[in-house]
Amino acid sequence: MSLQTRRRVLQFMLLGSTAFAAPRGLFAAEYGRGKGMPWSPLKGETPYYGTNDDRFFSPAERETVAAICARLIPSDSDGPGASEADVVTFLDRQMAGFYGRGQHWYMQGPFGEGTATQGYQSEHPPAMLYRLALAELDSYCRTENGYPFVDLPAETQDEILTGLDEETIEFKGVSAKAFFDLILKNAVEGFFADPIYGGNRDMIAWRYIGFPGTRYDYRDFVGHGGAAVRLEPVSLMGRPGWNRS
Amino acid sequence: MTKQLRSVDVVLVGFGWTGAIYAEKLTAAGLEVRAFERGPWRDTPGDFATTFAQDELRYYWRHGMFQEASQATLTFRNNGAQTALPMRHWGSFLPGNGVGGAGVHWNGQTYRFLPSDFEARSHNEDRYGPLPEHMTVQDYGVTYEELEPHFDYFEKICGICGQAGNLNGRTVDGGNPYEGPRSDDYPNPPMQMTFSQDRFAASARELGLNPFPVPSANMSRAYVNPLGLQLAPCTYCGFCEKHGCGNYSKSSPQTTIIPVLMQRPNFSLLTNSEVLRIEKSADGSRTTGVTYVDTSGDTYFQPAEMVVLCAYPLENTRLLLLSQIGEPYDPRTGEGVVGKNYCYQVMSSATVFFEEEFTNGFIGAGALGMVADDYNGDNFDHSGLGFIGGGYIACHTTNARPIESHPVPDGVPRWGSKWKRAVRENFLKTTSVGVHGASMAHRSNYLDLDPTYTDAHGRPLLRMTYDFTLNDRRLTQHLTPVAEQIARGMGGREVKVNDRRGSYDSVPYQTTHNTGGTIMGADPATSVVNRYCQSWDCPNLFVAGAGLFPQNAGYNPTGTVGALAYWSVDAIINQYLRQTGPLVQT
Incomplete structure (x- = not known):
């Protein structure tokens, strides 16, 4: 530059x-x-935390992303998943911000394929990789299954996601595997990040796994000796009871 | 057009740990010192206060305090036959940025290298015979005994919390029996250990090993350092590495040196100002200062009587190459020195999953751990093993930050209901026994300038050519089973071994311990700087940092980086200033 x-x-x-x-x-x-x-x-x-006005996905893209996340981190009898945690809102805000634009990434060419040990080499920053891959996913699902991804049964969705993960399904012009790896990483981020970023709503994921969040003093508990330490979680913006009537 | 500024005595390039150390000592000696930092100003109340410091997404995953890859990254390949490609975002390691550098977001594990680590070639050849061809391991040119007072002072500046194992040659129970003789105890007692460390220590002792507390820059109690700066007791909040400490509990340039420095009229610091080049006199025998660019895009020439490179090892190497100071290393001939002996660290681990007991990993600190040194350096007999060096084996409880730390047992898929359930079942019930292995220099691992890719200023990026060597592989194959054995003795339900196989991978985080490239030594034909960290080519140029290591030991580097900086600045004040010129004659 x-x-x-x-x-x-x-x-x-x-x-x-x-x-x-x-x-x-x-x-x-x-x-x-x-x-x-x-x-x-x-x-x-x-921090860039995003607001409800920070949107990148079209309504159809947002639906598809939500459907993918719901398979990566499902809602089931064991507890809440990406849907309850509102991971899609986290992703929408992230893609609308500096992360989605790849603003802090080195994005100068030339672009080469590289080895697995050389890491991310797409010429697209995250948001554009999502956009192109989602279009490819849509066209794949319509061709192979007759319906868009969101309308397929969960088992079929899982098979398709496995295909992306294991590289048995490939997209044109964009790496299906790079997309899968990225959305999995981002979905886990959205599930477990502080709620200020839009996901992990009401610290639902922290409560599910027992993480007390951003408490900063555990000196009274260091000598726990292997016993459970159960503490209600706290986020950077406090607890729901503090800032909601 | 480049504007010329008034000359100063000393220019420091980069303002992390070593910049702060040189600045404090040189301003105290009466010199006018001007430091350049390409990143922003950072301090505790403004940049990582307790009210917002504990933000895993912002600081780790969105690289809140790391070098801006968009401005300058490096290119990477495993070997010379491949084409290096840019690391488009950070993975395996995380170079710091801004005032304090990586000293803001380190864990605080603060070791001294072993006496034999400083004489890795002569010591090992004396004991085991000649090293293999192409293993370019070298002696430092400085000994542990010479560095000892400087290790001691750095530990006092930081208020390191630990248990001595060798006080003036006398073995002390509970410390590291293998450490070099210490002139004084640690300034503070060890941190309070948790359940995981207790189980690790018991299992290690059962195997005849000698566990001791990890020397920690996270405070076990309130402490006032020799500069009069005060550190507060650590609260075990679990947001240490990759984060700044909002509680003044982690030693950093900010907490231990900078506030004193900022009182001194003969010190100034320019932030967001990047040094582009070290300038030389017409005959190339001296540096004349540095050219830098600020955020307006204007360039300036800052003349100086002396320049010290205090940036990260990778950037110090690049600056020397860009400034054409010293002969670039050529892996085909083995000649040249700048970029030579790039080394890393060979990490592996065994994760323990408990059934009944809770490890509560969120109650942690960066350097909270117990460690055994029985398989480090030359603390064990290497006869017939086919490798030299070793590593420590430790059980740390540094964090349970959930994006980063949610281990699951073998056989669990990486997404879906089974994964999610396994995360919940194990999140509060895991710990890990890690091997922190040495990395020995090899002729084919090196740094040079990339022929294709450039940074935001149009300068070539640094190119890293690196893979694990035969020595590394044998080392990790020998030590990982020991870690596994300790882990199996800790009483958990199951153990998952995370061994180091295949080529070095730049993607997953391993450690920010990049060493070499500006190595020190006794011979100008094989080193960039002499034993006082002074350039062989330009006597008024000094280099700091882990780039000085001719190879990497099985420890975290910061303790030795601090000691080398104090050793070097002591030589500047007590020898160089009296008679400027080479401190070692060739």
């Missing part, structure tokens, strides 16, 4: 930011000269 392009990207990031104050991390600055530790209120960078 040329310096001019970089400058434009920085300007874009600033203008596109929801923060009213410029995040302090973006510009060169001088510290020291005996002035002590700098401090000013509200200068920390806020």
Whole structure:
């Protein structure tokens, strides 16, 4: 990227930011000269957590993604799954943000296929990989099964996802395996991430596995000696009872 | 157009642990020091306060405090016959970015390398005969005895919590009986262990091993360091590695050095300012300063009497190559030095799944663990084994951050109902016995500049050519079964062995212990810097960090990185400043 392009990207990031104050991390600055530790209120960078307005998927894409996630992390007699945790909302917000755009990834060409040990080599950032792969999945399902993915029975959906995972199903122009690996990784992120990101609604996944969340002091429990330590979870935004009437 | 600035005594390139160490000592000696950091300013209240620090998605999975791959990454291939491709996002390791560098998001496991680790070639050849051809293992050129006072000081700066095993040659119960002689005890007692460490220690002792507490930079109690800075007791919150500590409980440049430095009028720091090149005099015999670019895109020449490279090993290597200082390493001839002896770490583990007992892994800390050193370095007889070196075997409880840490037993699929149920059943009931193996240098593993891919400034990316060697494979095959045996003795329901097979894979996280590329040594033909970490080519250029390691030992690097920095800066103040020039004559 040329310096001019970089400058434009920085300007874009600033203008596109929801923060009213410029995040302090973006510009060169001088510290020291005996002035002590700098401090000013509200200068920390806020995380990109997304809001309900941050949408990337079309309604049909969103339905398909929700259906895939519901098979990866199913709702069953053992407990809640991706549907109850609202993983699709997490994914929608992520794809609409810097992650979906691949903004922090190295996306310069040339693009080569590479070995498995060389990792992600798609020329598409995550959101575009989803878009292209979802279109391919739709066309595969209509051709092979006569219906879109969302309308297929769970067993057939599982067979198709297994086919992507095991590379017996391939897409045109985009790697089915790269898509499967990415959506599985992202779905697990959405299931277990802090609820500020839109998934793990009401900390449902944390409660399911017994993770107490973002409590920060366990000194009273270090000597648990192998006994269960059951604590109600807390998220970065507190607990449901704290911020809801 | 490049603007020229007023000259300073010292320029530091990069501002993590080693930058802070050099800056503190050199400003105390009266020099004007200017540090450059390509990332942003970071401090506890603004960047990782307790109210938002515990965010697994933001800091680990979205790389909140790591180098921006979009700005500069590296390319990777397993061997010279392949075409290297960019690491488009981080996986196997996580280079730091911003003030404090990786010292903000490390775990805090703070070891001293063994005396024999500093003499890996001569020690092993004396005991076992010549090393294999193409194993380019070398001595450091500095000994443990020489570094001891600097290990001691770094431990006091950090307030390391541990149990001495060898005090001035006297063996102390409960510590590491294999460690080099220590001039003083650790400044703080070990952390409080949990159930998993107790089970590990009992099982290891049963096998005749000598477990001891992991030396920890997470505080077991309140502590004031020699600079007057105060650390608070660790709360075992489980968000240590890959996260900043909001509680001032983890030693970092921010908690142990920077606040003092910021009071000094002869220190300044420029953030979001990236050094593009180290500049040289016309005859190439000295550096004259650095050229850097800030976020406006303007470039500046900062003249300096002395330059110290304090960036991550990979970036220090790249800067030397880009600045054409030192002969680039050529794997075909084995000649040249810059980029030589890139090494890593050979990791494996055995996961224990309990049936009745709860390990409650969320009650953890980065360096909370018990460890055995009986299979590290040359602490055991290698005769007939076909490899040198070893690794520690440890049981840490660092976290149960659920995106990262939800192990399931063998045979469980990786998605669907069976997976989900297995995660729930085992989440609170697992621990792991890990092998942290050494990585020995080999002629074919190296760093150079990529011929194709460039960074945001149009400069070539660094290219890594790396695979595990025969020594690595034999080492891990020998040590992993020991870890498995300890794990099986811990009373769990089942054990899953995660051994290290096949080629090095840049995708799954292993460890951020990249070493070599700017190695130190006794001979300018085989090393980049001398025993004082001073460039053989430009005497007013010094290099810090794990890039100095001629090969990697079976330990976390930071303790030795800190000791080498204090050793080097001591030589600058007490020798170099009196008579500038080479500290080692050739």
